[in-house]
Amino acid sequence: MHITHLSLTNFRNYGRLELALPQGPILLYGNNAQGKTNLLEAIYYLATTRSPHADNDAQLINWDAAQSEEPVVVGRLVANIATAQQTHQLEMRLIQEQKPTIARNRNFSFRRQALLDRRKVRLMDLLGAMRVVLFLPEDIQLLTGSPANRRRYMDITLCQIDPVYCRTLSNYNKVLEQRNAVLRQIAEEQTGRDVLPIFTEKLITLGSTVFLRRAKFLADLSRETQRIHYETLTEGRESIRLVYLPRLHVKRSKISPGSDPKPTELGDWLETHQGQSEIVTDRFAKLLQESLSTDIARGATTIGPHRDDWSFQLNGRSLGSFGSRGQQRTAILALKMGEINWMTNLTGERPILLLDEVVAELDEQRRTALLSSITETTQAILTATDPGMFTDTFLQQATRMEVENGRVNVM
Ligand SMILES: Nc1ncnc2c1ncn2[C@@H]1O[C@H](COP(=O)(O)OP(=O)(O)OP(=O)(O)O)[C@@H](O)[C@H]1O
Ligand SMILES: [Mg+2]
Structure with missing residues (x-):
């Protein structure tokens, strides 16, 4: 176009x-x-x-x-x-x-x-x-900046292609604000806990869709980025991955001790459950339940896609923390060229x-x-x-x- x-x-x-x-x-x-x-x-x-x-x-x-x-x-x-x-x-x-x-x-x-x-x-x-695909010198901050930068990139890019994602995300953010307001009211004893489930249930449904669509997006974009990076930009010397880090875990969770995926494996876990949203909603629901007292004390929901992150990894290490400046620039270039191919594949x-x-x-x-x-x-x-x-x-x-x-x- x-x-x-x-x-x-x-x-x-x-x-x-x-x-x-x-x-x-x-x-x-x-x-x-x-x-x-x-x-x-x-x-x-x-x-x-x-x-x-x-x-x-x-x-x-x-x-x-x-x-x-x-x-x-x-x-x-x-x-x-x-x-x-x-x-x-x-x-x-x-x-x-x-x-x-x-x-x-x-x-x-x-x-x-x-x-x-x-x-x-x-x-x-x-x-x-x-x-559009926009490429700016300050895009290097996608590697070195805050998770908010990376979530913003993910949302803007995916919203250009996926209207369902965009609507769901906007509704999720509204429900999140409402739920946080209720959490604060509970902490101040202005309201009982009985109103919370309405908001929690909506949050789980909307949030699970956001998790699943982001996982698919990053997996697809990672494939394109990796290919360009490997074949065109580093002549087969280096192979990077984009790794989704969804906030779908708590420290020392009681969900399934021993067999719980590590935070860095949760993106793959979501990928394997693309068609089975009930498995994702179930996990999200249990984690929200586990963190309820923390959330009331903080007056904020601590689990959910609003706390997501993703990273570039080279041989299992984060390029944002360990990559040289040149490696970081090359990775961003690969990402942008990958983005072009990703959009072209989806829209023709x-x-x-x-x-x-x-x-x-x-x-x-x-x-x-x-x-x-x-x-x-x-x-x-x-x-x-x-x-x-x-x-x-x-x-x-x-x-x-x-x-x-x-x-x-x-x-
Ligand atoms: N709201 C505004 N109204 C009028 N002028 C503005 C406004 N916002 C920014 N400018 C001015 O627009 C001018 C052009 O900015 P722009 O960033 O597009 O320059 P540029 O051609 O990209 O320059 P550079 O080569 O330095 O990047 C700047 O002098 C800036 O101060
Ligand atoms: Mg300029």
Whole structure:
């Protein structure tokens, strides 16, 4: 699939942008702080309803527009896309809520409105219409950062493909909040334990689906990543795995002493029970029961997919803790290339690639591997301050666009 046209209004340093985009590789180049990353962010935001950089939507709105005397400031992002069979239009509006009377021009909040083919839809319904793979230099944090980073990656990636997962996860998070509120009320003796089972049962059903779908996702993605890493990037020298670490265990559990799978084996355990969700719900239920007094004391549910993690492993060791910087970079590159194949296998269509300044960080061999996979995709948008780092062959194939202070000039 590819974007045929992108239109931005009041988004970051783009006051107004109308841009036709061709198929094939597109190289966005220009000096620092001109709007290259902002353009990729806009596309990613439309595809996933999340920003990789901003903490809140207000940051996305053009500063000048936000300061203006307009009664209501609206940010607008529109992408027209074409797949092999059809075309779609995705739109996101960021509409300023009533201006605050005190502290004018500060702390505005924005309401989001999503449109698919000009019809209002839930934000969630936008997901999957335009599929992207984003590759940023800071993706190395998937190895070295917190579990929250890794869960976020898993959720955003899987939500682009699996609407059931996305809905289930959103419901799970709501029920989790409700259950935690009840746990706190029990601790403060404001309510009895009899209300808890309603929430616990819902949590178990929803949570088990999340566990199972994540296990399948990571197993499939691991196969693709491992193959690329082994065959293309390390010439058969190293073999990595993505290992799912679901929070479906407690220390010294009484469930089945002796035969209980180790935390690192739980992903495989879930894989072998794909069609038997009752075995998973049963385990989850027992563990919640075992940790009930801890959970009441803490006022929070300590077992469940909201505490999941996953890791890259090389010969049974975590690459995040033990890998060299170069090994870590190679693993991330393999993951991203694996993600492209994983999406293509599932949808029959290649996702749009968004690569922000990553080519500069790669050595010759890895750069060649990445660029050759790019030339196979339908559309890839790359940014660079210096087009000189690309090979002549690549530059001949790519459409070059210069980004200058919120404007894009096609060369
Ligand atoms: N809400 C906003 N309104 C207006 N300008 C903004 C807003 N948010 C960020 N900017 C500005 O947009 C400019 C371009 O940022 P961007 O990150 O896209 O640059 P870039 O071309 O990727 O540069 P680099 O090569 O340094 O990565 C920056 O100067 C930034 O301060
Ligand atoms: Mg940038």
